[in-house]
Amino acid sequence: MHTPQSAFRALADPTRRDILVMLRGRDLSIGEVAENFDMTRAAVKKHLTVLSDGGLITTVTRGRERISSLNPEGIAPVCDWFAFFEGFWDTRLAALKDAIEKDTE
Structure with missing residues (x-):
């Protein structure tokens, strides 16, 4: 089961975020991903494993x-986590807006 924690762990590394952007365009093999980085195929495979464990990609x-594909549904736990705080920010930003408008009157 993929959790928000595993997705956040996967997203924490800039290399993995770059890989996700690359996979947005098309499915790629480990070798094709590795061509874009100054690291070994084994290191790229580790990054792909973390992305897979986070539910952000699938590999066949x-x-x-081994071909990796973006799994757009995998970002859902992250979006759900952020959505939890949406009401908090809406309330705070509305209060800030009201305070600023009162100061300018």
């Missing part, structure tokens, strides 16, 4: 290659 085997 095609012949000898």
Whole structure:
């Protein structure tokens, strides 16, 4: 089961965020991802594993290659977590707006 914690862990690293952006355009093999970074294929595979564990990507085997794809539904736990605080910010920002408008009257 993917949790918000595993998704946040995956998103915490800038390299993994870059990989997600790359996968937004198309499915990629480990080698294709590795071409974009100054690191070994093994290091890229570790990043892909963390993204997979976070539910943010899926990986399938095609012949000898493992192809990674973006899993847009995987970001749902993160969005849900942020949505929990939406009311908090709406209330605070509305109060700030009211205070600013009172000061300018």
